[in-house]
Each structure stands twice: as structure tokens, then as C-alpha cells.
Amino acid sequence: MELTYHSIHYIDLIRSLLSPWEPTSIQCHTCRHISQPKLDSVRTHLSLSYADHDPSLYVTLHTNHFHRWGVKYADSYLKIEGDNGVLRAQMGLQLEYGDQKDQDHLELCTNDMNGRWVEIPLKGNRFPDSFLGPMASVMRIANQETDEIPTSVDDALKTMVVVEAAYQSSANQTKIEYDL
Numbered sequence: 001m002e003l004t005y006h007s008i009h010y011i012d013l014i015r016s017l018l019s020p021w022e023p024t025s026i027q028c029h030t031c032r033h034i035s036q037p038k039l040d041s042v043r044t045h046l047s048l049s050y051a052d053h054d055p056s057l058y059v060t061l062h063t064n065h066f067h068r069w070g071v072k073y074a075d076s077y078l079k080i081e082g083d084n085g086v087l088r089a090q091m092g093l094q095l096e097y098g099d100q101k102d103q104d105h106l107e108l109c110t111n112d113m114n115g116r117w118v119e120i121p122l123k124g125n126r127f128p129d130s131f132l133g134p135m136a137s138v139m140r141i142a143n144q145e146t147d148e149i150p151t152s153v154d155d156a157l158k159t160m161v162v163v164e165a166a167y168q169s170s171a172n173q174t175k176i177e178y179d180l
Contacts (some may be wrong), residue, residue, distance in 0.1 A: 002030055002065065003166050010061050010078055010091075011166075012159045014048065021057070023048035024084040028166040028172060033066040042066045055082040063091070067174055082171065085110035088117075157176065 003011075007030075015022065028046035032039060042065040050057040060079045061065040067074040091107040106120040140146045 002044050002063065003028075003163050007046070007061060007063055007166075008159060011162050012079070012156075014059055014078060014157055015155075015162070016063070017149070018050070018057070018059075019049050023050055023059070023162060024090050025049045026150040026165045026169050027160065029167040029169045030166070031062070034071050036066060041170075044170075046169075048162075054082065056150070064072045083111075085113075138167075 011068060026046060026048055028040040028044065030044040030046075033042050036042060044062065045062045046060070048059040048061075049055075050059075058081045060076050060077075060081075062077055064075060078089050078091075080087045086109050087105045090107075092103045104122055107117045108120055108121055109117045125153065134151065137149050137151075139144075141149065
């Protein structure tokens, strides 16, 4: 359920950032944590490629809802890599859920920066600020200020296509057999 309830928002963000391009293939692994056998998946690693549009474009998403060994080595990020550089977004709230000190970070490194990363200042926090736009749209419709929502059902369905492909990819993991 991690993909449907949580990473779906990151997949939607990736699609929005790279629009009009859509991913052409996906590799995904999502799994449970051994100490939480009654929960469904709590960790996901997925990769998206855009071979039909830009073969150099590659996106990685990594989330872990159950990293219990401290924040230092916890990961929750998305990374967009291309020919000219890389953009990395750290989802800080995910590291220690509910702890506001771990804010989101956005960093950029381009080819001409010689390996030097620059942090891009962010205003607010993706949680709850990411809900302000959609909720404001709903309120404008309720107040009859507009009759249009800036997001479309068709776009939401395209995100669901990627989510379903992620589930299929994770279910079809190739097992390693050591028949020596």
C-alpha cells in the first residue's frame, strides 16, 4: 500500500516536473519490513526512464517508512538525472515522521559546476503546504468563484498507470537461484 498511499504523490510530482514527457519504463521493488509482518509494504525503490523522449533522463525514487537506526543514514528522496545535471529532493519529514526539524531539501548540480552541489532554498514544507493549492481550488469551486480545477482526471489516471506499472514490476522480481 506504500505506493498507493504515499509514493503516488512523488510519482505525480515527477510527472508534473517532467511534463509533457512521460516515463517509458519502470523498475520497482516495494516490500514489507521484517519486524512489521502485518503491515503491507513500507519501503520502495523505483526507477523511471524516458527512453522515447530523452535516453539520458533517469529518475530514482527511494522511500523507507521504517528506518529505525537514526536519521544519519535514512533515505527518502527523488533524483532526476540528465545529460546536463542532476536534481535531488530530500523529503525531510519522511526521515523521522512528524519531526519538523528535518525539512525538505532541494539540491542541484550541473555539468559546469564541477561536482559542486548548490542547495535551492524552499519556502514552507511539502507537508502540509503541498495541499494548499488543491484545497484552495476545492474551496474556490465551493464558493462559486470558479468552475475549473487545475488538475484533470486524465492526468490523475496517467499517474495511476505508473503506480500500477510499479506494482507489476515489484511483483515480477526475478528470483536468484544458486544452483551450483
